[in-house]
Amino acid sequence: MRSPIRTAIVLAVAAALVVxxxxxxxxxxxxxxxxxxxxxxxxxxxxxxxxxxVIRSLRWQYLLxxxxxxxxxxxxxxxxxxxxxxxxxxxxxxxxxxxxxLARHENMTATGAFATIILERVLDxxxxxxxxxxxxxxxxxxxxAANPTAFAAMKWAGATALVGSAGALAAMFVxxxxxxxxGRWMLRLERSVPSTxxxxxxxxxxxxxxxxxxxxxxxxxxxxxxxxFPLWLTIAAGLWAVSLAxxxxxxxxxxxxxxxxxxxxxxxxxxxxxGGFHEAYRVGATMFFGAPDNAAVGAAIIAHLFSVGPAxxxxxxxxxxxxxxxxxxxxxxxxxxxxxxxxxx
Numbered sequence: 001m002r003s004p005i006r007t008a009i010v011l012a013v014a015a016a017l018v019v020x021x022x023x024x025x026x027x028x029x030x031x032x033x034x035x036x037x038x039x040x041x042x043x044x045x046x047x048x049x050x051x052x053x054v055i056r057s058l059r060w061q062y063l064l065x066x067x068x069x070x071x072x073x074x075x076x077x078x079x080x081x082x083x084x085x086x087x088x089x090x091x092x093x094x095x096x097x098x099x100x101x102l103a104r105h106e107n108m109t110a111t112g113a114f115a116t117i118i119l120e121r122v123l124d125x126x127x128x129x130x131x132x133x134x135x136x137x138x139x140x141x142x143x144x145a146a147n148p149t150a151f152a153a154m155k156w157a158g159a160t161a162l163v164g165s166a167g168a169l170a171a172m173f174v175x176x177x178x179x180x181x182x183g184r185w186m187l188r189l190e191r192s193v194p195s196t197x198x199x200x201x202x203x204x205x206x207x208x209x210x211x212x213x214x215x216x217x218x219x220x221x222x223x224x225x226x227x228x229f230p231l232w233l234t235i236a237a238g239l240w241a242v243s244l245a246x247x248x249x250x251x252x253x254x255x256x257x258x259x260x261x262x263x264x265x266x267x268x269x270x271x272x273x274x275g276g277f278h279e280a281y282r283v284g285a286t287m288f289f290g291a292p293d294n295a296a297v298g299a300a301i302i303a304h305l306f307s308v309g310p311a312x313x314x315x316x317x318x319x320x321x322x323x324x325x326x327x328x329x330x331x332x333x334x335x336x337x338x339x340x341x342x343x344x345x
Contacts, residue, residue: 010090010270017268017275021282025297033246033298041245042302048238049306052231053079053314059227063116066220068108077318078102084315085329087272087308097329104322119224122168127228128263129162131236131256139253150287158260173221235259239281239303246299248291258284272312277304 057076064070082098099113136155236255243250243258250258258281265280266273281300285291291299319329 013268014270014275017270017279021275021278021297021300024293026294029294030298030301033295034302037245037298037302038247039245041241042306045238045241045245045303045306046310048234048241049310052234052238053083053311055227055231055234059224059231060116060120062227063119063224064102064106064108064113067112067116068106070102070106070108074102074105077314078105080311080314081319081324081329082315083308083311084313084319087312087315088326089330090269090271092269093329101324119172122165122172123225123228124232125161125263126165126169126225127232128256128260129158129165131232132158132260133162135253135256139251139256154257154260169221232259238306242299242303242306243285243289243291245302246291246295248285248289248295248299250285250289250291254289257288272308273304277307 057072057079060079061070061072061075064075078098078101081101082094084094085097086092086094095117096114099110099117102113103110136158236259239258240250240252240255261280261284262277265276268276270276278300281303282296285296285299286293
């Protein structure tokens with residue numbers, strides 16, 4: 001699909017989600033909720049947003065070690081630039097910009113670094129599902145009684161996804177144990193496709209598998225997973241603080257449920273998760289925690305602002321330092337999509 005068509009579809013989806021989010025909203029009352037939000041809790045949420053970016057960078061630095069030692073400064077800058085790009089460009093462009101930006105400043109391939117980002121996503125999903133399971137099976141606090149049908153669906157979906165994520169993690173472990181295995185498989189394609197294409201696929205796949213070196217040893221995998229819990233607990237604390245700022249009665253563990261819904265909402269690849277994030281929070285806050293609609297809408301707007309704001313500011317600053325503007329980010333994303341073999345140190 002050509003980029004302009006894809007961009008148009010993504011923007012149309014974002015607009016539709018925003019329309020759904022803002023349906024029947026009393027803008028005056030929402031503005032009032034935002035103005036009267038408790039500042040001390042907003043400050044807590046803002047600090048956690050920055051802290052989560054730091055922890056995410058530290059975890060990525062650890063995952064990158066099998067490929068080569070990357071400095072925390074470069075990992076932090078690349079992470080911020082990647083998240084900033086995803087906030088302003090469609091189709092999660094930052095996820096391909098991030099490893100390419102890092103590869104310009106560290107002696108490692110962008111393809112290998114990209115593999116660690118996929119591993120990050122598996123660890124993130126696994127952690128979120130563990131937190132969700134802990135809430136729905138241990139820390140319910142009577143939330144399930146408010147909407148038993150939806151709560152039962154969350155339990156079933158969470159348990160199913162948890163099994164799937166564990167399976168993906170096991171598959172990554174097997175692939176990382178023999179980085180050349182995928183390459184050997186791909187070379188067999190030479191019998192049915194042009195040898196040049198098969199060789200290209202094989203080389204890219206082997207580099208990708210080497211990027212999964214973080215899971216080669218169970219101990220290293222365990223440490224990477226342990227890094228994920230302070231990261232997502234920090235994100236949960238930020239979401240909980242915003243809810244308290246808007247006087248929404250959400251227990252701290254209730255933010256685990258909201259996070260799971262937000263993960264579903266941000267799966268729609270709109271710029272900055274616009275629309276999907278907002279509607280997911282609104283639905284969770286009103287359906288499970290009895291929040292007034294105006295308060296939920298106001299809290300969703302601020303929670304989204306804090307989730308993307310710090311990374312956007314840091315990322316644009318770091319990008320400007322190396323002469324990378326918005327059009328440059330777009331070109332870099334297009335080059336990464338078009339040339340997966342262009343893994344430059």
